[in-house]
Amino acid sequence: MSFNDDVQIDPGRVSDQRGGGGRGGLVAGGGVSVVGLILALIFGPQVLDQGGDSGSQGGGGAQSQQQPQADSARCTSGKAANSDDGCRLIATMESLDEYWKTETADNGIRFHRPEAVLFSGQTRSGCGQATSDTGPFYCPVDETAYVDTSFYKDFTRQFGGSSGPLAQMYIVAHEYGHHVQNLAGDLSESQHDPQGKSSGAVRTELQADCYAGLWAGHAARTKDPESGKTFIKPITQTQIKDALAAAASVGDDHIQETASGRINPDAWTHGSSAERQAWFMQGYRAQSMGACNTFRAADLDRPGS
Numbered sequence: 001m002s003f004n005d006d007v008q009i010d011p012g013r014v015s016d017q018r019g020g021g022g023r024g025g026l027v028a029g030g031g032v033s034v035v036g037l038i039l040a041l042i043f044g045p046q047v048l049d050q051g052g053d054s055g056s057q058g059g060g061g062a063q064s065q066q067q068p069q070a071d072s073a074r075c076t077s078g079k080a081a082n083s084d085d086g087c088r089l090i091a092t093m094e095s096l097d098e099y100w101k102t103e104t105a106d107n108g109i110r111f112h113r114p115e116a117v118l119f120s121g122q123t124r125s126g127c128g129q130a131t132s133d134t135g136p137f138y139c140p141v142d143e144t145a146y147v148d149t150s151f152y153k154d155f156t157r158q159f160g161g162s163s164g165p166l167a168q169m170y171i172v173a174h175e176y177g178h179h180v181q182n183l184a185g186d187l188s189e190s191q192h193d194p195q196g197k198s199s200g201a202v203r204t205e206l207q208a209d210c211y212a213g214l215w216a217g218h219a220a221r222t223k224d225p226e227s228g229k230t231f232i233k234p235i236t237q238t239q240i241k242d243a244l245a246a247a248a249s250v251g252d253d254h255i256q257e258t259a260s261g262r263i264n265p266d267a268w269t270h271g272s273s274a275e276r277q278a279w280f281m282q283g284y285r286a287q288s289m290g291a292c293n294t295f296r297a298a299d300l301d302r303p304g305s
């Protein structure tokens with residue numbers, strides 16, 4: 001999946017905290033410590049240390065973070081987005097902004113775009129402090145998606161996921177999907193019923209996958225308002241495979257089997273590999289977000305059931 005070279009992108013769309021180490025001395029004790037609800041791509045909040053760090057809440061969030069650094073300052077075109085991970089994140093966010101602005105309006109949902117932070121090592125979010133171990137996540141408190149670019153490398157090494165461009169974009173689109181859920185008032189389902197094969201958490205995560213697929217299916221028709229050109233070139237079958245491989249690699253059954261050799265659906269928070277792929281494709285083939293109602297699905301293994 002690649003961007004049209006001459007599409008214009010705005011480096012200021014994403015707060016780039018790479019290289020500066022975020023804010024110095026953020027993580028006392030060095031552990032992952034995120035409080036409050038976060039929606040990560042891989043791990044549910046229950047694996048995070050939720051104790052003893054509430055003092056860091058209300059730290060201001062993305063708005064007060066550093067200005068874009070030289071690294072992302074050159075991210076001004078689709079051409080840069082095709083060759084650089086950080087620029088790709090920015091261009092992906094802009095494509096998502098344009099797509100969801102229209103799609104939410106069509107569905108009677110008031111839209112404002114999420115913030116996004118690109119970091120390396122560690123960062124402070126409105127939901128507390130996080131490191132790259134957390135994986136990419138969305139924090140509803142400051143309505144910001146947090147992405148660590150080094151995660152892409154670990155992603156490939158640990159989970160066998162594809163690091164292809166569309167796989168990276170799937171991650172961003174999934175987190176953006178949580179923002180759409182936040183706007184629609186659907187995020188509480190994840191908190192009320194946080195674990196298990198048919199839990200609210202799994203339904204929330206599979207809906208974010210479906211929303212990622214929905215965007216992917218429409219991305220090649222979404223236009224940059226400044227140039228009037230489409231952001232993205234038509235998607236190839238190989239690129240879809242990349243995204244599906246990424247979705248499969250973050251399935252709960254795959255992660256459990258890799259970690260312990262055992263699969264325990266009662267502990268699932270995100271859904272199985274097959275379910276994550278199925279809901280991505282459900283969105284990819286769909287016309288609108290109504291097709292992603294995982295909360296009403298009788299059988300999560302069969303989208304549309």
Ligand SMILES: [Zn+2]
Nearest residue numbers: 039040041205
């Ligand atoms: Zn998620």
